[in-house]
Amino acid sequence: MAIRLQGVSKIFMRSGRSRRPLYRELLNIRARLARDGGKHVLRDVNLEVPDGSRVGVIGRNGAGKSTLLRVIAGIYEPSAGAVSVDGRVCCFLEPGAGAAPALPVRDNVFLYAALAGLGYRETLQSLPRILDFCSLSDQEYSWVEHLSFGMQQRLFMSIQLEVMRLKRAEVFLFDEFLMGVDKSFRLRVEDALTHYPSERQIVLHASHDHELMLRTCPNAIFIDDAGVRRFGPTADVLDLYRNG
Amino acid sequence: MNGRQFLYVLYQTTRATYLAQEKNSALGLVWHLLNPLLMTVVLFLVFRNVGLLRDIEHYQLYILVGLIHYNFFINSTTRSAANFLSSRSLILNTRVPLELLVLRQTCIEGVTLVVEVLLVLLLGVFLGVHLSATLLLYPLVFVGVLALSLGASLFLCGLVVFLTDLSYVWSLFCRVLFFLTPVFFAAEVVGDGLPRLALEINPLTGLLSLAREALLYGGHVFLAEVGLALLGPALVLAFGVIVFRATRARVADYI
Numbered sequence: 318m319a320i321r322l323q324g325v326s327k328i329f330m331r332s333g334r335s336r337r338p339l340y341r342e343l344l345n346i347r348a349r350l351a352r353d354g355g356k357h358v359l360r361d362v363n364l365e366v367p368d369g370s371r372v373g374v375i376g377r378n379g380a381g382k383s384t385l386l387r388v389i390a391g392i393y394e395p396s397a398g399a400v401s402v403d404g405r406v407c408c409f410l411e412p413g414a415g416a417a418p419a420l421p422v423r424d425n426v427f428l429y430a431a432l433a434g435l436g437y438r439e440t441l442q443s444l445p446r447i448l449d450f451c452s453l454s455d456q457e458y459s460w461v462e463h464l465s466f467g468m469q470q471r472l473f474m475s476i477q478l479e480v481m482r483l484k485r486a487e488v489f490l491f492d493e494f495l496m497g498v499d500k501s502f503r504l505r506v507e508d509a510l511t512h513y514p515s516e517r518q519i520v521l522h523a524s525h526d527h528e529l530m531l532r533t534c535p536n537a538i539f540i541d542d543a544g545v546r547r548f549g550p551t552a553d554v555l556d557l558y559r560n561g
Numbered sequence: 562m563n564g565r566q567f568l569y570v571l572y573q574t575t576r577a578t579y580l581a582q583e584k585n586s587a588l589g590l591v592w593h594l595l596n597p598l599l600m601t602v603v604l605f606l607v608f609r610n611v612g613l614l615r616d617i618e619h620y621q622l623y624i625l626v627g628l629i630h631y632n633f634f635i636n637s638t639t640r641s642a643a644n645f646l647s648s649r650s651l652i653l654n655t656r657v658p659l660e661l662l663v664l665r666q667t668c669i670e671g672v673t674l675v676v677e678v679l680l681v682l683l684l685g686v687f688l689g690v691h692l693s694a695t696l697l698l699y700p701l702v703f704v705g706v707l708a709l710s711l712g713a714s715l716f717l718c719g720l721v722v723f724l725t726d727l728s729y730v731w732s733l734f735c736r737v738l739f740f741l742t743p744v745f746f747a748a749e750v751v752g753d754g755l756p757r758l759a760l761e762i763n764p765l766t767g768l769l770s771l772a773r774e775a776l777l778y779g780g781h782v783f784l785a786e787v788g789l790a791l792l793g794p795a796l797v798l799a800f801g802v803i804v805f806r807a808t809r810a811r812v813a814d815y816i
Contacts, residue, residue: 410653424577
């Protein structure tokens with residue numbers, strides 16, 4: 318079993334997310350202590366995702382989809398329970414996180430590929446393929462900040478897919494990764510997501526694009542009220558989500 | 562992430578951060594050199610005729626060596642903390658090791674320090690400094706200031722996410738530190754008492770003394786002096802690592 322979550326909970330202390338001057342925090346400390354029981358974003362989640370799965374993560378805004386992906390990625394430490402992930406994790410949870418928009422496309426490919434787990438030689442060999450995939454072959458030296466949002470999305474997604482194709486990671490976590498891209502690129506990504514993953518690789522992606530889910534993910538997880546309400550065939554999970 | 566991949570990611574992120582910082586600057590690295598040079602000129606003109614300072618050999622270079630190491634320490638620590646706080650998106654959305662985010666700013670400032678040291682050597686030759694075998698000791702000084710800055714940066718970054726006001730406290734501390742570090746004066750001119758004690762426990766004092774022997778005076782240096790100068794930075798580094806390890810698991814929750 319490549320991903321296993323046992324009784325995982327994640328609590329955020331409400332006050333921890335409001336950074337105010339120290340004197341205001343101190344003046345307010347009694348009120349803070351009174352209300353700060355924390356907020357459960359995930360509550361007692363049990364989940365087993367086998368190797369070779371392509372799983373959609375469905376849920377309303379604020380249901381805990383991104384938090385679930387971050388807990389699996391090891392970015393958030395669970396407040397309770399245990400997470401075990403076999404293999405390397407590659408995540409695309411926010412477009413361009415870690416990229417340097419002030420630098421050219423070429424530099425960003427090397428930077429982003431390094432963060433995704435590729436070495437220099439692999440990136441150099443993959444560079445033409447990455448640029449071709451996102452239709453940026455003629456803009457290798459253009460500044461990324463001069464590209465449209467959609468073109469930036471294309472670039473970063475293409476690098477992640479190259480990592481998948483080269484099998485340099487086993488677990489891929491995506492969060493609304495096709496936001497802002499046109500239909501032709503979307504079809505290309507769907508094709509890659511259907512054909513690239515090997516029997517050892519797992520793809521988990523959170524999205525509100527249910528048509529995409531149906532086409533690319535045989536199974537889905539429905540996150541509701543900080544817990545997993547259903548994990549099963551995507552069509553059934555979507556029915557439950559829409560009706561209830 | 563293995564050691565080799567860590568170094569490669571460190572190289573890529575350091576390079577990208579440096580190039581992005583320098584992108585809109587016409588003079589780039591030259592600005593980093595102008596700052597200590599200008600400060601040296603001002604301090605030299607103001608203090609060159611003051612009592613015991615008059616006797617310091619190559620006083621202008623004495624100040625410059627002090628300034629570049631002091632600047633390295635405050636720039637790398639202050640900017641590490643600022644960069645760490647502004648790396649929210651990177652911390653929350655990638656699996657980049659958090660230590661790497663601290664280390665990249667120390668590396669950027671380290672490159673600047675190397676260039677500044679070369680400038681000191683060049684000016685030294687021009688002003689009649691005789692370089693000796695003691696110069697070979699300088700890499701130890703470099704390692705010492707690197708360890709000291711990294712330790713303080715780890716300490717700061719480990720806590721600044723939870724206590725944002727720490728940035729202001731640190732900025733105040735750095736101002737005070739300037740007068741408790743023998744940048745433009747010799748430690749010997751400070752009388753007994755609290756300031757003297759502060760100078761003696763300041764790890765920069767021993768490192769600056771060694772740096773000046775290596776780069777300017779070429780005098781005999783005892784092994785114990787080197788060991789003592791490196792002890793402070795080693796302790797600060799160990800303390801920084803302990804604090805950072807204790808807080809790193811909660812950084813993503815609070816940033």
